[in-house]
Amino acid sequence: MNWRRPLRLLALETTGDICSIAAVQDGKPAAVLTFSHGMQLSTRLIPFIDRVLHITGWQIGEVDAFAVGLGPGSFTGTRVGVMTAKTFAQVYAKPIAGVCSLDILAAEYTFIPHQVVCAVIPARKGEVYACVYEGGFDVPQPLSERAVYTPQNLHDILLPFIGGDIVLVGSIPVELQQALADYPVCLAPITYPRAETLGRLGTTMLEQGRRDNPLTLVPMYLKPPAITMPRGA
Structure with a gap:
């Protein structure tokens, strides 16, 4: 993908008890907000997104692309994050990348x-x-x-x-x-998926031409494996 300026991407990771939002420019975090949603994610997510954008000075319409954690994880938290990112991508006609948490x-x-x-x-x-x-x-x-x-x-x-x-x-x-x-x-000391890492992955995926259809993008719900041994084992 060719961009006139460094790619601005908004990443939402809401699949666990600890959630995060990252504004990422050219794969590097420009602003990050990490919070515990306390069962109030649906009412807190948009104000927190506004706060992150305010730090960067971006308007939501100036964001070039979106990335979202697809889970697995919290059923409600994942759905709220995915729906929010999908809505932004559709309303502003911007690409979106969904990434397994x-x-x-x-x-x-x-x-x-x-x-x-x-x-x-x-x-x-x-x-x-x-x-x-x-x-x-x-x-x-x-x-x-x-x-x-x-x-x-x-x-x-x-x-x-x-x-x-x-x-x-x-x-x-x-x-x-x-x-x-x-x-x-x-x-490793890291215990939850981070939006800044999601933003880096999303940027790489979009630059490789890997984008999702916001109309069909859904949370990832996993089942027990059909085969329990990895490749090459």
């Missing part, structure tokens, strides 16, 4: 080559949403399904990679930490 988490570390990154988001009944990614890419490349796993399932998925560099990012269940306690696994 596991990919957003993983992107904090997948740019580092020769390592495996496992992104984890809590689900219900002691399960987790998770995916394993290959390092060395700006846009995360999955090695496993984005799916719902029990801690034991995820432990089994990670076993073939033991011996290499493995980074766990997200909210890691105690059961999984205990299962991997004897292995050289790094627990």
Whole structure:
């Protein structure tokens, strides 16, 4: 995509208890607001977007594109964020990129080559949403399904990679930490998907010509994996 000036993108990540909004210019954050929505996201999101835009001096109509976290995560929070971003994209006729929130988490570390990154988001009944990614890419490349796993399932998925560099990012269940306690696994300090990282991913995707149709873009709801072993295992 060719832009007359650095691409201005507004990123909304509302899939968890901690939400964030980022104004991103040419892939770099110009303003970021992080907040706990406290079950009031539908009434707080637009005022917080206005606050971020005020910091940058942008008008909403001057935003070139939008990016939104698709989940998995909070049912209501994800729907509010996706609907808001879709509405902006339709009203202002601007491109939109939807990104899996596991990919957003993983992107904090997948740019580092020769390592495996496992992104984890809590689900219900002691399960987790998770995916394993290959390092060395700006846009995360999955090695496993984005799916719902029990801690034991995820432990089994990670076993073939033991011996290499493995980074766990997200909210890691105690059961999984205990299962991997004897292995050289790094627990990353980042525990939730961040809008500034979403903005960077969204910018890259749009520059590569990867955009979504705002009429058909929907939240990502994951199921248990059909196959529990990653490629090449």
